[in-house]
Amino acid sequence: MIEYALLFALACYGAALLMNIYRIVIAPGVGDRVLALDTLVINIIALITLFGIHQSSTMYFEASLIIAMTGFVSTVSYTRFMLRGDIIE
Amino acid sequence: MFVEILISAGLVISGIFGIVGSFGLIKLPHPMMRLHAPTKATTLGVGGALIASMLYFGLIERDLSFHELMITVFLFLTAPITGHFIAKTHIHRNENKDSLPETGTARPWATFDHPQQEQEQPEQQS
Numbered sequence: 001m002i003e004y005a006l007l008f009a010l011a012c013y014g015a016a017l018l019m020n021i022y023r024i025v026i027a028p029g030v031g032d033r034v035l036a037l038d039t040l041v042i043n044i045i046a047l048i049t050l051f052g053i054h055q056s057s058t059m060y061f062e063a064s065l066i067i068a069m070t071g072f073v074s075t076v077s078y079t080r081f082m083l084r085g086d087i088i089e
Numbered sequence: 090m091f092v093e094i095l096i097s098a099g100l101v102i103s104g105i106f107g108i109v110g111s112f113g114l115i116k117l118p119h120p121m122m123r124l125h126a127p128t129k130a131t132t133l134g135v136g137g138a139l140i141a142s143m144l145y146f147g148l149i150e151r152d153l154s155f156h157e158l159m160i161t162v163f164l165f166l167t168a169p170i171t172g173h174f175i176a177k178t179h180i181h182r183n184e185n186k187d188s189l190p191e192t193g194t195a196r197p198w199a200t201f202d203h204p205q206q207e208q209e210q211p212e213q214q215s
Contacts (some may be wrong), residue, residue, distance in 0.1 A: 002100070008104055011104070012105065013107050014109050016107045019114065019115050023114050029120060029179075029183065030122060030182075031178050031183075038175075039110065041133060042131050045135055045160065046107060046134065049135075049157070050100070055161065061156040062158065069163070072119055075175075080174075083178050
């Protein structure tokens with residue numbers, strides 16, 4: 001039963017990634033693109049975790065943790081750049 | 090059996106929340122509404138997936154660890170911060186003082202509120 005639930009969740013997050021990529025390519029404003037990138041990173045974290053369950057391997061925690069930190073820092077620096085035109089003043 | 094049902098429910102709920110968050114990013118009409126969907130629904134979805142992973146490795150593989158809880162706490166801490174930054178960016182790029190609604194209090198919007206400049210020069214700090 002876990003297998004089917006896992007496949008369902010993987011399909012959901014795959015479709016979510018496709019929607020995010022669509023939003024990155026076609027967006028009404030630049031803020032939406034940054035928001036879509038942030039959502040993309042969060043969805044990738046979920047996808048890596050689900051893949052770790054699928055492989056029964058605990059090796060993927062570190063990868064998802066590092067991606068979470070990188071995503072947060074990159075989103076903050078994108079928004080800083082849009083607000084001030086500079087990241088570190 | 091009960092554990093399997095619990096993990097499967099967590100996985101299915103997290104998948105539904107994830108797809109709802111990303112669909113709202115496309116579907117909703119206003120930028121502030123679009124901010125609403127990913128910062129809440131997707132964060133909840135990824136939290137569900139991480140907790141299901143922790144239950145799976147703890148109860149079925151007998152290899153309990155709290156790394157997922159650490160990632161969940163990190164995401165729950167950083168999602169409001171990124172949401173706040175993106176909202177502020179939207180306000181400063183697309184709105185101005187007159188297009189925003191009234192705050193309903195005596196004070197104006199904090200991000201447009203320029204505090205009264207002190208008349209005397211502040212003392213020079215060396």
